[in-house]
Amino acid sequence: SEKMQRRRSSKTPKQPLQVLHHKTQTDLSAWRKGGRIDPEKSVQNHQSLNDQKNDSKQDSLEEALSYFETVQDRVSLKKNSVLQKHLTTVESIALQRGLPPEGFDVLLNVALSGKLADTVNTRLLKSLVPASVIPETSVVSSVSWLCVSKCSGNIQLLFLRWLITMFDFIDHKEQLHALYGFFFSFLQDEKMCPYVCHLLYLLTRKESVKPFRIRRLIDLQAKMGMQSHLQALLSLYKLFCPELVTITLPGKMKTYFKNSEGPWKAAINTVRRRNQNSPVSQPLFLGTAQPQSRKRKWNTQLIIPVRSKTKNNLEEDREKNRIDLYSTNESFPVEQLQTFSQLLQNIHHLEFPSQMGSVLTNPLLLHYMNCIKDESIYLRLYYWMGQTLQEECTWCVADNNQYEEEFKDFLETVYKTECFLQEGFSSCEEFLYKSLPLWDGFCCRSQILRLVSWIPLSNFSEMKSHLYDPLAQLFFTSSLYFKCSVLESLKELLLNWLNWHVIHLDSESDSQVHSLNTTLSGLVNVVAELIHFVGWISTVALRLENNPTFLLYFILDFYETVCDMYLRYNLPLLIMPPAGVFYPALLSMDSVSLNQLCYIMYRY
Amino acid sequence: MESADGAARTLPSTRRLSRGPLFGRAHGRFGLSPSSWLLPPAPRSQVGPGCADPQTTAFLLRKQWTLYSVTPLYRFSNARLRDYARLLSACIAAEKQKGLAVEVGVELDIKVAVSSLPDLKGSDQDQAAILVQLSSRSPASQKNSEEKLIWSGWFCCVFGDDLSENVPEDFTCLPLFLANGAETYTSIVGSWFQKTFDCCFRRLAISPLNLSWMAAMWTGCKVDKTVSAIELVFSVPCLPHPLDISYAIHPEDAKALWDTIQKTPGEITQEEVDVFMDCLYSHFHRHFKIHLSATKLVKVSTAIASAHCDGIIKFLQSQYLTGVLMLLTELAISQIQ
Numbered sequence: 001s002e003k004m005q006r007r008r009s010s011k012t013p014k015q016p017l018q019v020l021h022h023k024t025q026t027d028l029s030a031w032r033k034g035g036r037i038d039p040e041k042s043v044q045n046h047q048s049l050n051d052q053k054n055d056s057k058q059d060s061l062e063e064a065l066s067y068f069e070t071v072q073d074r075v076s077l078k079k080n081s082v083l084q085k086h087l088t089t090v091e092s093i094a095l096q097r098g099l100p101p102e103g104f105d106v107l108l109n110v111a112l113s114g115k116l117a118d119t120v121n122t123r124l125l126k127s128l129v130p131a132s133v134i135p136e137t138s139v140v141s142s143v144s145w146l147c148v149s150k151c152s153g154n155i156q157l158l159f160l161r162w163l164i165t166m167f168d169f170i171d172h173k174e175q176l177h178a179l180y181g182f183f184f185s186f187l188q189d190e191k192m193c194p195y196v197c198h199l200l201y202l203l204t205r206k207e208s209v210k211p212f213r214i215r216r217l218i219d220l221q222a223k224m225g226m227q228s229h230l231q232a233l234l235s236l237y238k239l240f241c242p243e244l245v246t247i248t249l250p251g252k253m254k255t256y257f258k259n260s261e262g263p264w265k266a267a268i269n270t271v272r273r274r275n276q277n278s279p280v281s282q283p284l285f286l287g288t289a290q291p292q293s294r295k296r297k298w299n300t301q302l303i304i305p306v307r308s309k310t311k312n313n314l315e316e317d318r319e320k321n322r323i324d325l326y327s328t329n330e331s332f333p334v335e336q337l338q339t340f341s342q343l344l345q346n347i348h349h350l351e352f353p354s355q356m357g358s359v360l361t362n363p364l365l366l367h368y369m370n371c372i373k374d375e376s377i378y379l380r381l382y383y384w385m386g387q388t389l390q391e392e393c394t395w396c397v398a399d400n401n402q403y404e405e406e407f408k409d410f411l412e413t414v415y416k417t418e419c420f421l422q423e424g425f426s427s428c429e430e431f432l433y434k435s436l437p438l439w440d441g442f443c444c445r446s447q448i449l450r451l452v453s454w455i456p457l458s459n460f461s462e463m464k465s466h467l468y469d470p471l472a473q474l475f476f477t478s479s480l481y482f483k484c485s486v487l488e489s490l491k492e493l494l495l496n497w498l499n500w501h502v503i504h505l506d507s508e509s510d511s512q513v514h515s516l517n518t519t520l521s522g523l524v525n526v527v528a529e530l531i532h533f534v535g536w537i538s539t540v541a542l543r544l545e546n547n548p549t550f551l552l553y554f555i556l557d558f559y560e561t562v563c564d565m566y567l568r569y570n571l572p573l574l575i576m577p578p579a580g581v582f583y584p585a586l587l588s589m590d591s592v593s594l595n596q597l598c599y600i601m602y603r604y
Numbered sequence: 605m606e607s608a609d610g611a612a613r614t615l616p617s618t619r620r621l622s623r624g625p626l627f628g629r630a631h632g633r634f635g636l637s638p639s640s641w642l643l644p645p646a647p648r649s650q651v652g653p654g655c656a657d658p659q660t661t662a663f664l665l666r667k668q669w670t671l672y673s674v675t676p677l678y679r680f681s682n683a684r685l686r687d688y689a690r691l692l693s694a695c696i697a698a699e700k701q702k703g704l705a706v707e708v709g710v711e712l713d714i715k716v717a718v719s720s721l722p723d724l725k726g727s728d729q730d731q732a733a734i735l736v737q738l739s740s741r742s743p744a745s746q747k748n749s750e751e752k753l754i755w756s757g758w759f760c761c762v763f764g765d766d767l768s769e770n771v772p773e774d775f776t777c778l779p780l781f782l783a784n785g786a787e788t789y790t791s792i793v794g795s796w797f798q799k800t801f802d803c804c805f806r807r808l809a810i811s812p813l814n815l816s817w818m819a820a821m822w823t824g825c826k827v828d829k830t831v832s833a834i835e836l837v838f839s840v841p842c843l844p845h846p847l848d849i850s851y852a853i854h855p856e857d858a859k860a861l862w863d864t865i866q867k868t869p870g871e872i873t874q875e876e877v878d879v880f881m882d883c884l885y886s887h888f889h890r891h892f893k894i895h896l897s898a899t900k901l902v903k904v905s906t907a908i909a910s911a912h913c914d915g916i917i918k919f920l921q922s923q924y925l926t927g928v929l930m931l932l933t934e935l936a937i938s939q940i941q
Binding site: 239354355356375376379380383384386387388390391 | 675676678701771772774775798799800802803804806940
């Protein structure tokens with residue numbers, strides 16, 4: 001294994017400099033000699049060392065597990081140092097990281113088969129802390145050992161307590177549910193009874209409540225008196241099937257069951273804490289249940305809600321349908337909508353989910369939303385998105401900094417939806433107007449700039465003060481990269497506006513409403529204002545940055561769109577690049593800028 | 605904070621996602637503070653529409669209410685309050701079952717009551733207030749049926765025409781929500797409303813500016829027996845130990861001061877509020893050499909009501925209840941739009 005390790009460290013990506021290569025070598029030898037490691041090692045060295053340590057631990061665990069697999073009867077702990085060594089290995093690994101799923105089978109078999117002394121078995125059971133999950137098969141086989149009763153009574157009790165404590169870590173539980181009857185039969189043993197009751201409490205489902213079981217419990221109660229654990233199980237049965245359990249139960253008990261966690265409590269806490277800190281990607285959104293990590297506010301809506309049918313409409317629908325004989329009676333449940341063909345078949349009796357926010361991630365429902373011209377849908381979405389954006393904005397609300405990643409993802413989702421619909425949300429637009437003056441230009445930068453490019457075209461006269469001024473402020477005081485990003489997003493904005501204009505020029509049905517307030521001259525003014533704004537900031541930026549080609553590229557890219565406005569998009573507007581842009585481009589040393597400039601002039 | 609009034613945003617066209625709702629945005633809601641405020645007609649006469657019957661609203665007084673703003677509820681019907689109560693109690697029972705097996709703790713039988721308070725509104729266009737009450741009955745003494753109120757919350761809208769006039773019929777506008785009781789119940793009830801009616805709850809914080817408005821307005825109100833002083837609490841952060849300064853003023857003195865400042869009865873302007881607060885600050889400074897204007901006003905307590913900047917309110921007088929609610933409704937609406 002040492003050879004392997006040496007090979008692995010030499011596989012670390014080749015450093016271009018000889019010096020660093022030597023560093024790896026010296027550090028490896030230092031580790032092998034057990035000497036002092038150079039504190040100025042690079043990150044990669046540190047990584048490889050950690051890996052080596054972990055690997056050695058892993059190897060010893062594997063050794064220990066293979067030992068336990070093949071151990072013969074009657075090995076005494078005191079006399080056998082090998083057993084002691086392996087036992088301590090298992091214990092230490094369990095306490096630090098938890099055991100991998102493969103280890104449980106072996107260790108449970110050894111502990112419950114009575115091959116070794118009770119002291120060993122106890123220590124084994126106490127160190128059965130999972131790193132991730134416990135495989136169900138190992139639990140099932142250990143239950144079979146329990147039935148055979150090869151191990152002592154104390155070990156059986158400890159095993160039950162272990163099972164109760166680790167119940168949530170078991171990956172599947174179908175087979176365990178099938179073993180319900182086996183567990184139930186253990187109730188007759190007086191010592192095991194409380195723990196078995198607790199275990200049954202965790203396992204009970206509606207199907208498990210059978211009259212003969214209830215009778216058995218009542219008999220036991222008559223024999224042993226009113227025990228709190230029996231009461232617990234009976235009251236659970238009563239909750240599931242109140243008609244079967246007719247006796248009255250005294251309520252108001254705070255704790256029915258003794259806490260079994262004791263021996264494992266510390267270890268579980270360590271493992272849980274480790275798992276929380278590790279970058280495990282939690283499925284935070286899209287149809288899964290709300291995660292527990294977001295406990296800080298119950299009304300947090302960054303998690304896009306689950307699609308579920310509106311429950312309170314059922315009665316109203318029934319009344320409506322009595323009148324309308326030709327329509328189908330039920331509406332298609334939204335959760336079942338998986339394919340486009342389903343959408344087409346059921347399009348006339350599809351209902352939106354109870355929380356509109358869930359359409360953001362569902363392209364089928366977005367299609368449907370495009371077809372339905374129902375104002376209440378838009379209004380619901382408007383309120384939900386507006387409130388969520390304002391509430392979760394990481395720079396507007398003081399406490400929100402830690403949730404930046406989630407907010408970024410949310411903004412990403414909104415952007416993708418806007419791209420899908422080819423239309424901007426007005427709630428998003430308002431959010432930008434409110435938050436851009438407070439924005440630092442750094443937090444969620446690419447998402448915000450992309451959202452800027454979807455601001456809808458309208459006659460909003462305050463656009464200058466709400467959009468252009470804050471952007472200009474950030475623009476002038478930022479890096480070259482930020483300037484180019486802003487220019488790119490403004491170019492996208494112009495493109496979106498022009499596309500919108502073209503589409504709505506064609507659709508005559510909207511013209512009535514449209515002509516109320518968005519006259520052609522109004523549109524032209526808005527677009528002209530944008531172009532003049534870009535011209536102004538480009539001129540200043542070029543002077544500030546001393547005409548870099550990178551910046552010039554983005555500026556001329558913008559003007560390539562501008563020069564096509566009349567021919568391609570039917571907007572009667574002709575704007576030339578300002579002198580501050582034209583002359584640096586003309587006199588630049590790079591052929592790229594010259595090429596772009598010539599293209600622009602050609603298009604004119 | 606700019607008060608962007610007169611932002612001529614043209615009415616957006618209907619039926620477009622990219623167009624906002626049909627609001628006449630005459631006030632340009634990107635700014636915050638009102639430049640002038642019409643005082644509520646106070647005190648409300650005992651007879652007439654929209655007055656709050658003191659008996660039914662007695663339970664609202666002298667309790668601490670946490671404020672939330674609520675977006676309009678979709679497909680909420682006043683006729684189905686009993687069904688809602690049933691569904692809500694099922695939801696609460698389900699939540700309780702999710703507890704761990706080790707403590708099968710709460711054996712409380714929780715009963716949910718949803719009722720309507722038709723008197724608690726401002727104009728006739730307002731929706732009637734909706735009250736949700738959670739009470740527990742201890743299962744041991746079932747004959748007794750002595751129910752203890754463990755949580756209550758109510759939705760209301762007082763002069764919320766700004767919001768309700770442009771919203772289609774499917775929506776019910778009740779922008780203000782007040783809750784009293786354990787936070788767990790608030791979260792359960794709130795989540796149920798959010799899921800069922802597609803609304804959004806947000807904590808309503810009261811800015812120091814609005815608190816100073818409240819101080820000025822409530823000082824000017826006539827109260828029968830002036831027992832309690834007017835108390836303003838300021839917090840000074842960023843010290844090793846954060847400092848709280850409490851400034852108590854005799855109510856008659858404060859009222860006398862306010863009467864000299866206020867020019868038009870029934871209307872208050874920003875300048876008048878500023879003058880009022882400046883007078884109080886300078887008086888404090890003369891005695892203690894501390895500039896209160898540099899601190900943050902966090903709590904205002906008068907004989908009428910007391911308000912905390914975290915969004916907590918306590919009503920003390922039933923005759924001015926509607927007036928205070930009108931103010932809070934306005935704050936809630938500004939947070940929604």
